[in-house]
Amino acid sequence: MATSGFWAIIKFISAIIGHMLSLLFIGVRPKAKIPAVTNDILLQSASKIAKQIRSRNIKCVSVIEAYIERIQLVNPFLNAVVANRFEEALEEARKVDKILDSPTLDDKYSEASTPFLGVPLTVKEAFACIGLPNTSGLMSRKDIISDKDADVVANLKKAGCIVIGSTNTSELCMWYESANHIYGRSNNPYDLRRNVGGSSGGEGAIIGGGGSIIGVGSDIGGSIRMPCFFNGIFGHKPSPGIVSSAGQFPNAKDDRLELLATGPMCRYAEDLEPLLRIMAEEENIKHLDLGKSVNIKKLRFFSIEDGGEEYLVSRLNPQLKQAQENVINYLESEYGVEVSRIKPHRFKYSTGLWSAKMVTTDNESFNSLLSGNGPKVMPFLELIKSIFRKSDHTLPAILLALFENLHKLSPDQTAKLTRSCEKLKDEICNILGDDGVLFYPSHPKLAQYHNAPLFTPMNFSHTAIFNALGLPVTQVPLGLSSDGLPLGIQVVANRNQDRLTIAVAMQLEKEFGGWRNPHSTE
Numbered sequence: 001m002a003t004s005g006f007w008a009i010i011k012f013i014s015a016i017i018g019h020m021l022s023l024l025f026i027g028v029r030p031k032a033k034i035p036a037v038t039n040d041i042l043l044q045s046a047s048k049i050a051k052q053i054r055s056r057n058i059k060c061v062s063v064i065e066a067y068i069e070r071i072q073l074v075n076p077f078l079n080a081v082v083a084n085r086f087e088e089a090l091e092e093a094r095k096v097d098k099i100l101d102s103p104t105l106d107d108k109y110s111e112a113s114t115p116f117l118g119v120p121l122t123v124k125e126a127f128a129c130i131g132l133p134n135t136s137g138l139m140s141r142k143d144i145i146s147d148k149d150a151d152v153v154a155n156l157k158k159a160g161c162i163v164i165g166s167t168n169t170s171e172l173c174m175w176y177e178s179a180n181h182i183y184g185r186s187n188n189p190y191d192l193r194r195n196v197g198g199s200s201g202g203e204g205a206i207i208g209g210g211g212s213i214i215g216v217g218s219d220i221g222g223s224i225r226m227p228c229f230f231n232g233i234f235g236h237k238p239s240p241g242i243v244s245s246a247g248q249f250p251n252a253k254d255d256r257l258e259l260l261a262t263g264p265m266c267r268y269a270e271d272l273e274p275l276l277r278i279m280a281e282e283e284n285i286k287h288l289d290l291g292k293s294v295n296i297k298k299l300r301f302f303s304i305e306d307g308g309e310e311y312l313v314s315r316l317n318p319q320l321k322q323a324q325e326n327v328i329n330y331l332e333s334e335y336g337v338e339v340s341r342i343k344p345h346r347f348k349y350s351t352g353l354w355s356a357k358m359v360t361t362d363n364e365s366f367n368s369l370l371s372g373n374g375p376k377v378m379p380f381l382e383l384i385k386s387i388f389r390k391s392d393h394t395l396p397a398i399l400l401a402l403f404e405n406l407h408k409l410s411p412d413q414t415a416k417l418t419r420s421c422e423k424l425k426d427e428i429c430n431i432l433g434d435d436g437v438l439f440y441p442s443h444p445k446l447a448q449y450h451n452a453p454l455f456t457p458m459n460f461s462h463t464a465i466f467n468a469l470g471l472p473v474t475q476v477p478l479g480l481s482s483d484g485l486p487l488g489i490q491v492v493a494n495r496n497q498d499r500l501t502i503a504v505a506m507q508l509e510k511e512f513g514g515w516r517n518p519h520s521t522e
Contacts, residue, residue, distance in 0.1 A: 032192045034074045036520035037210035041066040043517075045268035046119045046214045046275070050160075053100070053118040054111060060096040060118035060162075064089050067120045067164060071211040077192055080206035082125055082183040083132050084165035092162045093118060109160075115274060117160030122212040124200050125166040125183075126173050128247040129153050132163075136249050137171040137180025139392040140372030150247025152216055152262050152279050159278040167215065168202025172250060172369055175396040176226050176460050177453050178202050185450060188230060189518045190485055194447040197227035203265050204231035208486075209518060214275060215265040218248055220256070221354060222463025224263050225490060228475040229442035232486030233515050234505060235265045235475040236272050237466070239496045242284045243276070250369050259357055259467040269509040272474065272502045287496045294503035296331075301339040302431060303328055303439040307347040307465070312458040314444040323478045323487040324439055330511050339439070342431065346424040349417070350461035353424065354468040356417030359409055367401045379405060396454065425469045429494055437500050438492040440466075442475060446485045466492060474501035478512045486516070 037043060041063055044052070052058040068086050075081050096118040099109055109117060123129050126136045128146040135141040149157065157163070171180040178201025179185035186202045188194040189209035196205040200217035204227025207215055217224040219237045228235030243262040245251060252260040264275035273290055280288075303324065306316050328339045346353070370393060371377045377393070379401040385391035386398055393401075409417070432438060443462050453459070466473045471492050478487040491508075493500040 032077065033519045034077045034189055034192070034209055037070070037517050039066050039070070042070055042210050042213075046116060046266065046271045047268075049213065050116050050119050053096070056100060060093040060100075061090065063118060064093040064120055064162060064164065067211065067213070071165065071206065074189070074209045074211050075206070078187050078189060078205045078209050078211070079184055080167050080186045080196070080202040080209065081122065081165040081211065082168050082202060085131060085163060086165075088131070089120070089162050089164045096160075096162075114158075114160035116156070116278065119161050120164045120213060121156055121161040122203060122206055122215045123153055123163055123166050124169060124203050124215070124217050124248075126169050126199070126218060126248045126250075127153055127166075127216055128249075129163055129166060132166045134249055135182055136173050137169050137182055137394075138370070138372055139181055140374050141249070142182050148247070151244035151281075153247070155279055156216070161214075164212070167200075167206055169200065170198035171394045171397040172366065173199035173218070173220075173223060174366060174400060175199065175394075175453070176222065177396065177450065178205075178227070179450075180394055181392055188447050190232065190480070191447070191483075193449055194485070195230060195450060195453060197230040197447070199223040200265065201227045201230075204228055204233060204235075207231065207265055207267055208233050208515070213267060214271055216262065216279075217265045218245060218260065218262045219463075219467065220252065220260045221467055222460050224261070224265060225442060225463045225473060225475040226460065228265055228477075229488040230447040230486065232477045232480070232488070233265060233267050234269050234272060234477065234509075236263045236276060236498070236502065237261045237473045238263045238276060238280070239288070239472040239498055240470045242281070242288065242498070243279045244281055250364070256358065258470050259354075261467070267515040269476075269502070269506040269514060272505065273499070276498065276502075288498050289496075290499050292499060294500055296503065296507055297335045297337060298435065299337070299500065299504070300433070300436045301328075301331060301337055301439070302436060303339050303341050304343060304347065305341070306441065306444075307350050307461065313351070313461055314456050314459055316441055316444050317446055319446070319481045320441055320444070320487060324441060324489055326512070327439060327478065327489060327508060334511075344424060344427055346420055346427070347465065349420060350465035350468075351458050352417050353421040354461065354464040356409060356414045357421060357468045359414055366404050370397060370401055377401060399454075421468050428469060428471070432492075432494040432497075434494060434497060435500070436494065437504055440490045440492060442488045442490050446481055446483070446487075463490070466490070470495060472496070472498040472501055474498075474505045476505045476508050477514055477516070478508070480516055484519075
């Protein structure tokens, strides 16, 4: 018995070591590539495609077919689209062509009513979309098929968009790598060995890989901006309350609605504003004054290089630091503006400030969400099961549940951090006013190898801080690194000043090239 017990312990330790080694060295295999985008249809913005379809320069069916073919080509590499409705999308495209080819056009199909008529759309799987799964990677929800649309999906369909598929997420949308035990792991179009971000990572990967042009993401700590950064595309986290988050799982309530934002993800900056108009609720969009022109020369610019060496957050990659400097130099030389470098000391507490905002309400705990409709999940038991690949849950989800159980902020700590967050919010809002724009790194590292985020769990603080502050942010790609990985930056403005960040994003796209065709020789 003693001998068998000894070998059981050895086997257990060996399993742990093997498990950790598999995490560490998953990225060591040779770099693989996806084919570059060559079809001209796939290299146009959604706004331009919509006009081409409406003017009959191109058939809607041809557009949908081109995107289906691209998905079928790259998705075996990316594993980004987890469910599709290709046949239904083609049928809807044929109806669009029939409508537009008719001698008279019903007013409900006018450009004002359906500005994106016939434009293909992908949707993060966390959002309800009729006929598509809505699991958020949770095994206990694997058989759930939506019978209604989330508000934002309904708005986009009303504007004429055609849904072609749904995309992968992290388990329960609470980790910055998109992998789960229902659909598996998504891969980066610029290097398949690397992370796509989360939780809207599948969306970022398929758009970055040329298999989609526009998509729906959600962001409670960076879940739009990190995938957009890692996959070299544009994304926008709107001001709180502008776009409805109803119809996604899991959803937020009460004060957490201030942190959660639903917004657009796209390859071309010119699509950001029309998408935001479509996605927003009609009574909310008026707060943004999107029709008002923006004069870049009259804006005030600020830059924060890092958060002040926050504990457990990686140092900023030198290439990302240089990319930010390039933006500053461009604006100062091209527009004659001065970019002020500031360093608010409370940024070094970003993780704590966000965490405090997350626990100030009676929202359902992560552990209870993990249990779904089944028996209560015991995180430590699931950790042991995961070593032998017997758990229904991913390691990040298990560790988060363990951390939630073992480390809870006291009421005094929460109150202190919440007060500090409000002071930082007042400070930043006073600095920005109604004409200020702030630059901040998107993430301290370039897209990491798969599983590496387990060893840098606090790096999401670069994006999460702006959820805590309730400010709109546009994620902007800035070319590629020496290793061919996307560079980028966050552009931040005061609440309801979304038009400023979008205008700056469009200008930076002109100078730095925006999205880059993966592995193109051009």
